[in-house]
Amino acid sequence: DAEVARPDAIAAADAADAAAQPGDGAAEAGYAGEAGDDCGARGFVFCDDFEDGATGWTSTGGTWKVAAETTPTGTNAVFAPAGPVSSGAYVASGAWQDMTVEVRVRVTAFGQPSSSNRAEIYARYQDPGHCYAVSLRGDGKLGLRRNSSGFGPVASVAVTENEWHTLKLKVSGPEDAVVVEGYLDDVLVTTATDTSDSLDGTVGTAGVGVYGGTLADFDDLLVSSPQRASGNQFEHAGAGRGVGSHLNGLSA
Numbered sequence: 001d002a003e004v005a006r007p008d009a010i011a012a013a014d015a016a017d018a019a020a021q022p023g024d025g026a027a028e029a030g031y032a033g034e035a036g037d038d039c040g041a042r043g044f045v046f047c048d049d050f051e052d053g054a055t056g057w058t059s060t061g062g063t064w065k066v067a068a069e070t071t072p073t074g075t076n077a078v079f080a081p082a083g084p085v086s087s088g089a090y091v092a093s094g095a096w097q098d099m100t101v102e103v104r105v106r107v108t109a110f111g112q113p114s115s116s117n118r119a120e121i122y123a124r125y126q127d128p129g130h131c132y133a134v135s136l137r138g139d140g141k142l143g144l145r146r147n148s149s150g151f152g153p154v155a156s157v158a159v160t161e162n163e164w165h166t167l168k169l170k171v172s173g174p175e176d177a178v179v180v181e182g183y184l185d186d187v188l189v190t191t192a193t194d195t196s197d198s199l200d201g202t203v204g205t206a207g208v209g210v211y212g213g214t215l216a217d218f219d220d221l222l223v224s225s226p227q228r229a230s231g232n233q234f235e236h237a238g239a240g241r242g243v244g245s246h247l248n249g250l251s252a
Contacts, residue, residue, distance in 0.1 A: 152192025
């Protein structure tokens, strides 16, 4: 059964965490950001347009910031690394199994025409070595990643720097039969089934990242799932590994 209930111990830890943070209504509801007021009504478990900053996000290293840009219709907030340092950021309150992550991304500089230079989004993210990703690469390809390595077919895509595109990653199924699908601009580009049982558990969160000196802006992140977020921890390697509820290296 693809629907796996979270262990009682983890649920108890969630309840304790929620009680310790009574003002964290967005995390308790399973969504945050400017779009949070109608996120659930729109069918999502998490939404963020970063207009109110990066509340609820944790960096894996380096500094991530929210910056305002001028558009023909006013101003718009984007989420981006402060410099060309390989790093990521994830939703601290997320804990989902079957999930779809969608975000608008604009690569401002790939750095090198290499598969190691990439902008990507994550699903079932537990830590940098335990997650699924779909990546826009500096060599003009779109590919999937499992943990720290590429897997499945790659495809050539028409992506140039300083253009907005929509990346989407869909992950579903139990540990030993995970179907992973990568989309670009609402078109399914690549898919693969992971039978390796290499992730420790089936639950994780959503995130974004850059590698190899790539710089990119992210905006309008949406997460959908049959499950609601229910706290700041998930099961990892047979024991509770917390997804940090405090911001590290983030600035508004």
